[in-house]
Structure formats: structure tokens, C-alpha cells
Amino acid sequence: MMTELAIDRGASTAGEEPPGEVVDGRASARVSGRVPPSPLDAPTIISVKDLSIFYGDNQAVFSASLTVPEKRITAIIGPSGCGKSTLLRTLNRMNDFVEGVRIEGAVEYRGTDLYDPKVDPVEVRRQIGMVFQKPNPFPKSIYRNIAWGPSINGYQGDLDELVKSSLEKAALWDEVKDRLHDSALALSGGQQQRLCIARALAMEPAVILMDEPCSALDPVSTSRIEDLLFELKQRYTIVIVTHNMHQAARVSDLTAFFENGHLIELGETQQIFTRPQNQRTEEYVTGRFG
Amino acid sequence: MSEVALVEHRADPPRVPDAAWTGEPSGNLLRRHLRAAIFHRLCQGATFVGVAFLAVLLVQVVIEGWSFLDLDLLTSLPSRKADKMGIKASVVGTLWVISFTALFSVPIGIAAAVYLEEYARKGRLSTIIQVNISNLAGVPSIVYGILGLVVFVRALQMGHSILAGAFTLSLLILPVIIIASREAIRAVPSSVRLAAFALGATRWQTVRSHVLPAALPGILTGVILAVSRAIGEAAPLIILGVPIYHSMIPSAPTDDFTVLPLQIYEMAKRPQAEFHQVAAAAIVVLLTVLLLMNATAILIRHRWERRVI
Incomplete structure (x- = not known):
């Protein structure tokens, strides 16, 4: 049953990936005109335009506009409840699973609005993966954790090789290579989170969204994951939500500061932390509140 | 302001001086222990009633039907x-x-x-x-x-x-x-x-x-x-x-x-x-x-x- 479905998916999506996507993304960003130019001299991969998010009658995000440059790390910071995680979930349609969410505005990925009715949310999540706040490996073996996503999506290559390379990319291979068929739940918290990153990488997504990926981890595991982010930046675009300002300062190229659902300031990380333009940003990054 | 706080502090129940503390139960602790013990026994009794009736039933049925159980x-x-x-x-x-x-x-x-x-x-x-x-x-x-x-x-x-x-x-x-x-x-x-x-x-x-x-x-x-x-x-x-x-x-x-x-x-x-x-x-x-x-x-x-x- 599973293989049948997997083949279906593979067949129906195989022809849709446009060649030269990077050029596409750059072009569309320029044509639309409304999007501010992406900093750091990198093409824009995601642009959020006048995005408002509502939970029932409560508005969580107020007409935010920002661009995410390709193969860079974009950090979204701000105090708890400022709407940063809510915003992150709209970038790969994971908010579809939250009851009563409504959005206005657009989220464009390589020029296509992800909320266009013809866009299949399952297809979106193949392109834009996610790592969650608490490590959430499947209660299965380490191997199955990695192999499941590709196999249901019709992966035709060598699964063993894919599992190995994904674990290597997530700097976990050496620790688990002798126990690939043991339960993933036997790993430590930090290892589980790297497994979740490896699981996301196995899908070869273009973008990885990370929702406070280190908040449940100890400092040593945290620094391993931060090192990993530098490696991953060579190949992937990363958007990371964190309420740890030091983490944002250490790992990201671009930082967006949110407060009470408003995008207060967006800029190169160095500028945000050394010469913030906004009073509130300065108070937050210097630790005066939050 | 600090006077009010002082007055409130004095209103607290007097503490037993440390020197007199022996480690034996004091205040309402004995009564609390008694209540805990009663509840413990009640629950134990309830369990026993259930299990005992089931056991009696089983034994009685097996004894009665024994000669025909083949x-x-x-x-x-x-x-x-x-x-x-x-x-x-x-x-x-x-x-x-x-x-x-x-x-x-x-x-x-x-x-x-x-x-x-x-x-x-x-x-x-x-x-x-x-x-x-x-x-x-x-x-x-x-x-x-x-x-x-x-x-x-x-x-x-x-x-x-x-x-x-x-x-x-x-x-x-x-x-x-x-x-x-x-x-x-x-x-x-x-x-x-x-x-x-x-x-x-x-x-x-x-x-x-x-x-x-x-x-x-x-x-x-x-x-x-x-x-x-x-x-x-x-x-x-x-x-x-x-x-x-x-x-x-x-x-x-x-x-x-x-x-x-x-x-x-x-x-x-x-x-x-x-x-x-x-x-x-x-x-x-x-x-x-x-x-x-x-x-x-x-x-x-x-x-x-x-x-x-």
C-alpha cells in the first residue's frame, strides 16, 4: 500500500520541478517590485508580503513583509508570544493543522504564492522541511526515521546510501552507525534533534525551517547543532526561530525582530546587534526586556 | 510601609524553637497520618472484596463442575x-x-x-x-x-x-x-x-x-x-x-x-x-x-x- 502511494506521488510531481530555479526566484522577486531587495547579495527564495495571521478573532501577526535569502540563515527573534513561531509555520503550510487559523497576504516561494489554491500543501512540505522545538523522532528505528520520508515520496535511489549521507550531514553518523536498527527513542535529546535534522535533510529540501531547535537541549548539544547550521548553510536555506539572542547573533546572517506580532526591524545580523535602527530592537538585543 | 510588613510578620504562627525540635510528629500530623492510614485500608478492602468474590466464584464453579470437566x-x-x-x-x-x-x-x-x-x-x-x-x-x-x-x-x-x-x-x-x-x-x-x-x-x-x-x-x-x-x-x-x-x-x-x-x-x-x-x-x-x-x-x-x- 505504501509503495503504491509512494509511486503515485513520485510520478505526479516528477515533471514539476523547473530547471534553473535560482534564476526564477531572482527574476520573480524583481518583477513583483513590492519586495525589498534581499540583503547579503543572495537571491530571494521566500518572500513574505503583507502577511497577517489570525487565530479566530485574535490577530497574531500584523502585515509583516520580509525576504529570505537563499543559502543563508535567517533568524527570527523576539519575546515569547510575539508571533514568530506562527509566522514560521506559515512558510510551509504547517499552520494548516492549527484549528481556526486564517491568513491574509502572500508567502511566495520562488515566485509562487504558497496559498494559491492550485498549490498542494504536501508538495510545499517536500520543498520546505521543518525541525521542531522538541525532538520528535518517530518511535521506530534510526534507519526507518530517515528512510520513511524519501520512501513514501517515491525515492528510487539507494536508501542505505541516503540514510548514511543524511546522518553524515547531520554529524550523527559516527555515533549511530553501529545501531541503525535500534529505536530512535534510545538516543539522547541532542542526538534525537540531530536525527530530526537528518530526517529533514533526507528529503533534500531547499529550505529548512527550525522552530527553536535547541530550546530543549543542553549547551553542548546546542553548540553541536549551531556548528551543524554553518555546514548546512552551504547547501540549504535555513530559517530559525529562537528566543536565544546569542544564538541568533552567533549563527544567522539576517535577523528579523518581532514584537507583539509586528515586524519591528529586519537587517543583517551584525547590524541588528550592533547598530539597531529601532529603539525597541536595541532594548531587546541588549537584554533590557524579553 | 515597612511597619505594615513587620506587623504582618509578627502575626505569623509562632515557630517551635529549634532547640526543642525532636523530630517526633507535632501539631496535626498524627491526625493526618491516621486519615492516610484509614484511606489506605479502605482502598485495600475494596480491592480485596473484588478479588475475593471472583476467587470464591471460580473455586465454587470448578468444584461443582469438576466431575464433568473432561x-x-x-x-x-x-x-x-x-x-x-x-x-x-x-x-x-x-x-x-x-x-x-x-x-x-x-x-x-x-x-x-x-x-x-x-x-x-x-x-x-x-x-x-x-x-x-x-x-x-x-x-x-x-x-x-x-x-x-x-x-x-x-x-x-x-x-x-x-x-x-x-x-x-x-x-x-x-x-x-x-x-x-x-x-x-x-x-x-x-x-x-x-x-x-x-x-x-x-x-x-x-x-x-x-x-x-x-x-x-x-x-x-x-x-x-x-x-x-x-x-x-x-x-x-x-x-x-x-x-x-x-x-x-x-x-x-x-x-x-x-x-x-x-x-x-x-x-x-x-x-x-x-x-x-x-x-x-x-x-x-x-x-x-x-x-x-x-x-x-x-x-x-x-x-x-x-x-x-
């Missing part, structure tokens, strides 16, 4: 003589009707639970459905018998066949299976679902590969409890017109049949004391079947929970 009991057909009396026809009838009942009710029950938990929008309609399923689980079994009589026996012309009995018992245990399966599915953490969705899985792939395997032990427990209930049912089958004395071994789903509880009832109401002993022996057989089913469920459950998939 292989002949299982392999013989009913007879007018107690020493030739057997329960083969009703054991086979029970197996037939329970197999079909499980066949109908388990897939439908689990599918309904999956729909209600994973697909249905949470709203007023789903609340109404949920309340009604809970109510159905509490409806007396004899009411299902009347329903079965009207729908299956009469309207659908099934007669009091194995199929009519199985359909009726299926309706009876469906709510129990749905409720237990829903609980088990709901207990699967949503983080597992989100992880699957974030990998580009469809709803069905998520349910099939992650939700159902994780919920299986709980679902299985509910299924076994429900099927055990169906095995012991007599009332709805009587209403259907299932005979309490039936000496033919059924060989097809459309055959007439009887079940163990009905034959036990038939033997127990005979005047001769020997038949009461055969009835006791049959009760032991019924209880053994139930215990075996429960044991199997526990075994499968443990295997599954330890399994790394």
Missing part, C-alpha cells in the same frame, strides 16, 4: 443424560458467531475511530456524534436484540442464523470498539503526526505508518474487551429467537446455532442436579476461553510495545 464434554453433542451431555454444538456456534462479529465490528469500529479523530472537523456535529456513541455503549444489550429482530431476522429475512446473531452482536460492541480506539488514537502525540506531515506525507500515510501502529496496543485492548463482552451475551440472542437447546453443529453462516451462555442457561434451569454440574463445567470452559483471549491480547500488546519497527 474431553467428552467438549466433543459430545447435547443429550438427555447428564453423563453423555456435551457442549460441542454451542462451542462451535460461539466460535462461528464471534468470528463473524469480530470480522464485522473491528474494521468498521477502527475505521470510524480514525475518521472521527483524524479526519472529521471538530465542531458541534462531531460532539453530538461523540455523545451519542457514548450513549450507545450504555444501551442495554436486550435493546440491540430487539433491533436485530426487527432489522436482520425479519426485514432482511436472515432468520436466527449465525449472520443475524453476528450482525446484532456487532452493533452491540461497535460503540465500545470506537470509544477505545478513539482514546488510543488520541493518545498518540501530535508531534509524531506533525513530523510526518513536515516530510511531505499525506494524511493516510501518516495514519497508516505512525498513528495506527502507535495506537495498536490500546485499540487491541478495546477490541478484546468488546469481543469478550459479546461472547458472554445471552439476552440479545434470545430475543432474536436463537434456540437455547440446539444439537446440530453449524457448518455455514446461514445455519441455525446456539452459543455457550444459552446452553448453560438451558442446563441450569433443568430440574436434575447433574445438569447443574454440567452447566458449571461449561462455565469453566467459557471462562477459560475468555481468559485465553485476554492473555493473548496482553501478549500481543507486550510484543508490539517492545518492537522496533
Whole structure:
């Protein structure tokens, strides 16, 4: 049953990936005109335009506009409840699973609005993966954790090789290579989170969204994951939500500061932390509140 | 301001000077210990009452039926003589009707639970459905018998066949299976679902590969409890017109049949004391079947929970 479905998916999506996507993304960003130019001299991969998010009658995000440059790390910071995680979930349609969410505005990925009715949310999540706040490996073996996503999506290559390379990319291979068929739940918290990153990488997504990926981890595991982010930046675009300002300062190229659902300031990380333009940003990054 | 705080501080209950502290219970501690002990004994007593009655019942039944508990009991057909009396026809009838009942009710029950938990929008309609399923689980079994009589026996012309009995018992245990399966599915953490969705899985792939395997032990427990209930049912089958004395071994789903509880009832109401002993022996057989089913469920459950998939 599973293989049948997997083949279906593979067949129906195989022809849709446009060649030269990077050029596409750059072009569309320029044509639309409304999007501010992406900093750091990198093409824009995601642009959020006048995005408002509502939970029932409560508005969580107020007409935010920002661009995410390709193969860079974009950090979204701000105090708890400022709407940063809510915003992150709209970038790969994971908010579809939250009851009563409504959005206005657009989220464009390589020029296509992800909320266009013809866009299949399952297809979106193949392109834009996610790592969650608490490590959430499947209660299965380490191997199955990695192999499941590709196999249901019709992966035709060598699964063993894919599992190995994904674990290597997530700097976990050496620790688990002798126990690939043991339960993933036997790993430590930090290892589980790297497994979740490896699981996301196995899908070869273009973008990885990370929702406070280190908040449940100890400092040593945290620094391993931060090192990993530098490696991953060579190949992937990363958007990371964190309420740890030091983490944002250490790992990201671009930082967006949110407060009470408003995008207060967006800029190169160095500028945000050394010469913030906004009073509130300065108070937050210097630790005066939050 | 600081004066107020000082006054409040003085109003605190006086503390025992440290030098006088011996470590022995003081204040109301003895009374609290006494209450704790009383509650402990009450709970212990309640447990004992339940277990003791079950043990007395078991021992009494085994003693009474002991002289008739042999292989002949299982392999013989009913007879007018107690020493030739057997329960083969009703054991086979029970197996037939329970197999079909499980066949109908388990897939439908689990599918309904999956729909209600994973697909249905949470709203007023789903609340109404949920309340009604809970109510159905509490409806007396004899009411299902009347329903079965009207729908299956009469309207659908099934007669009091194995199929009519199985359909009726299926309706009876469906709510129990749905409720237990829903609980088990709901207990699967949503983080597992989100992880699957974030990998580009469809709803069905998520349910099939992650939700159902994780919920299986709980679902299985509910299924076994429900099927055990169906095995012991007599009332709805009587209403259907299932005979309490039936000496033919059924060989097809459309055959007439009887079940163990009905034959036990038939033997127990005979005047001769020997038949009461055969009835006791049959009760032991019924209880053994139930215990075996429960044991199997526990075994499968443990295997599954330890399994790394």
C-alpha cells in the first residue's frame, strides 16, 4: 500500500520541478517590485508580503513583509508570544493543522504564492522541511526515521546510501552507525534533534525551517547543532526561530525582530546587534526586556 | 510601609524553637497520618472484596463442575443424560458467531475511530456524534436484540442464523470498539503526526505508518474487551429467537446455532442436579476461553510495545 502511494506521488510531481530555479526566484522577486531587495547579495527564495495571521478573532501577526535569502540563515527573534513561531509555520503550510487559523497576504516561494489554491500543501512540505522545538523522532528505528520520508515520496535511489549521507550531514553518523536498527527513542535529546535534522535533510529540501531547535537541549548539544547550521548553510536555506539572542547573533546572517506580532526591524545580523535602527530592537538585543 | 510588613510578620504562627525540635510528629500530623492510614485500608478492602468474590466464584464453579470437566464434554453433542451431555454444538456456534462479529465490528469500529479523530472537523456535529456513541455503549444489550429482530431476522429475512446473531452482536460492541480506539488514537502525540506531515506525507500515510501502529496496543485492548463482552451475551440472542437447546453443529453462516451462555442457561434451569454440574463445567470452559483471549491480547500488546519497527 505504501509503495503504491509512494509511486503515485513520485510520478505526479516528477515533471514539476523547473530547471534553473535560482534564476526564477531572482527574476520573480524583481518583477513583483513590492519586495525589498534581499540583503547579503543572495537571491530571494521566500518572500513574505503583507502577511497577517489570525487565530479566530485574535490577530497574531500584523502585515509583516520580509525576504529570505537563499543559502543563508535567517533568524527570527523576539519575546515569547510575539508571533514568530506562527509566522514560521506559515512558510510551509504547517499552520494548516492549527484549528481556526486564517491568513491574509502572500508567502511566495520562488515566485509562487504558497496559498494559491492550485498549490498542494504536501508538495510545499517536500520543498520546505521543518525541525521542531522538541525532538520528535518517530518511535521506530534510526534507519526507518530517515528512510520513511524519501520512501513514501517515491525515492528510487539507494536508501542505505541516503540514510548514511543524511546522518553524515547531520554529524550523527559516527555515533549511530553501529545501531541503525535500534529505536530512535534510545538516543539522547541532542542526538534525537540531530536525527530530526537528518530526517529533514533526507528529503533534500531547499529550505529548512527550525522552530527553536535547541530550546530543549543542553549547551553542548546546542553548540553541536549551531556548528551543524554553518555546514548546512552551504547547501540549504535555513530559517530559525529562537528566543536565544546569542544564538541568533552567533549563527544567522539576517535577523528579523518581532514584537507583539509586528515586524519591528529586519537587517543583517551584525547590524541588528550592533547598530539597531529601532529603539525597541536595541532594548531587546541588549537584554533590557524579553 | 515597612511597619505594615513587620506587623504582618509578627502575626505569623509562632515557630517551635529549634532547640526543642525532636523530630517526633507535632501539631496535626498524627491526625493526618491516621486519615492516610484509614484511606489506605479502605482502598485495600475494596480491592480485596473484588478479588475475593471472583476467587470464591471460580473455586465454587470448578468444584461443582469438576466431575464433568473432561474431553467428552467438549466433543459430545447435547443429550438427555447428564453423563453423555456435551457442549460441542454451542462451542462451535460461539466460535462461528464471534468470528463473524469480530470480522464485522473491528474494521468498521477502527475505521470510524480514525475518521472521527483524524479526519472529521471538530465542531458541534462531531460532539453530538461523540455523545451519542457514548450513549450507545450504555444501551442495554436486550435493546440491540430487539433491533436485530426487527432489522436482520425479519426485514432482511436472515432468520436466527449465525449472520443475524453476528450482525446484532456487532452493533452491540461497535460503540465500545470506537470509544477505545478513539482514546488510543488520541493518545498518540501530535508531534509524531506533525513530523510526518513536515516530510511531505499525506494524511493516510501518516495514519497508516505512525498513528495506527502507535495506537495498536490500546485499540487491541478495546477490541478484546468488546469481543469478550459479546461472547458472554445471552439476552440479545434470545430475543432474536436463537434456540437455547440446539444439537446440530453449524457448518455455514446461514445455519441455525446456539452459543455457550444459552446452553448453560438451558442446563441450569433443568430440574436434575447433574445438569447443574454440567452447566458449571461449561462455565469453566467459557471462562477459560475468555481468559485465553485476554492473555493473548496482553501478549500481543507486550510484543508490539517492545518492537522496533
